[in-house]
Amino acid sequence: MVVHKAFIEKAKLDELILSRLMPGEDLFAGLNKMARDHGIERGIILSAIGGLKDVVFVNVRHHAVIPVKTEDMIEIEEAGPFELLSLEGNFFPSLEDGAPVIHLHAILGTSSGSVSGGHLLKATVFTTAEIILGSIVGSSVYKAKSDVTRRMELLKK
């Protein structure tokens, strides 16, 4: 098993990838396409704005401790639609097979002004999603599964 360690690495921002997704598109498929079509291996979301619906989050329960148990990860399903207020995330290649692993956290707004959010598992574009990715070059960071969180986390080779 891979042992995760803290690291600090210097890299460079290279190209920006701009995209506009259409109503009904799957958000994760759209992000994968942005990266794949331009051969981007590593990147971050620099800007995202639009609307989402049919959203699934999985968030950690209050008072959970590490290693996080499966029953401490709570799935939430919300139909929306919502304003997409914030989308944070990165994608790095899997240490195992090099496939891009996307980690996304979203914050959504409702018509009352109330807000919900979490670790995003699934989402569909409502009206539009205007996304700008920044590609990272000069990095040797990968993602590998952590036995502590059961998620794919950053690892420097």
Added chain:
Amino acid sequence: MVVHKAFIEKAKLDELILSRLMPGEDLFAGLNKMARDHGIERGIILSAIGGLKDVVFVNVRHHAVIPVKTEDMIEIEEAGPFELLSLEGNFFPSLEDGAPVIHLHAILGTSSGSVSGGHLLKATVFTTAEIILGSIVGSSVYKAKSDVTRRMELLKK
């Protein structure tokens, strides 16, 4: 009428524009000034922190469907003041007249730790707004009105 389509475009980040807005300044006027004074046609908000008051949001109602009806867009007015927790957005020239069109989503915090947010129509700086814009070069993306959302959305020429 313009037909909106999905697109993916490669571009470059050019300069950063740093600004500190003062108490009482209009946020949109401040952002426009940042772009105009330095001749920035296209850009994104890379970082924003500070405080806002007298905020107006307009958010989509739960269970709305596209095309979004006017009565499904709900305006919310909040006096605050609030911590400015997140400001996502981009500006691109209008396809019609080239004037910059700013699209902003904000997330605000209160003294109880509760959070509200939405598509920003108006806001005044409370104490400070420290904003860093990134200018985009090599892009041929514009904004044009969508008949689906009644908002200005990204369009690649």
Added chain:
Amino acid sequence: MVVHKAFIEKAKLDELILSRLMPGEDLFAGLNKMARDHGIERGIILSAIGGLKDVVFVNVRHHAVIPVKTEDMIEIEEAGPFELLSLEGNFFPSLEDGAPVIHLHAILGTSSGSVSGGHLLKATVFTTAEIILGSIVGSSVYKAKSDVTRRMELLKK
């Protein structure tokens, strides 16, 4: 005393600093280390994702006016753990002694999907914190204490 004024400054994004913090690490110590180890004087958080616990916020009270009184700044302590949904912030050298001053606003998610957030005073990494800083070059912006907000704010020399 220093008089704060609005400014607009052009600068450049230089290097990215990528880091993965470990469970139990102090978030502010981790960010300081990222900047110090690579000699970064000025920067912004471009991307952050992970989980936090033992969080302390201080937020402005509704209906507060400037100059903000001490009793209008409310401290909130939350044990969590939480999903780290958004981390906005910048660091610039203190005008007084050149030491880096970090200003952070965080938004956190719970297992119900509810969200809290504010001006961050303290936080501990729960499972991981994956942070990408962007360093800024060509800037002569500092931080100095404002008598209006009692916080360190941006100031152009």
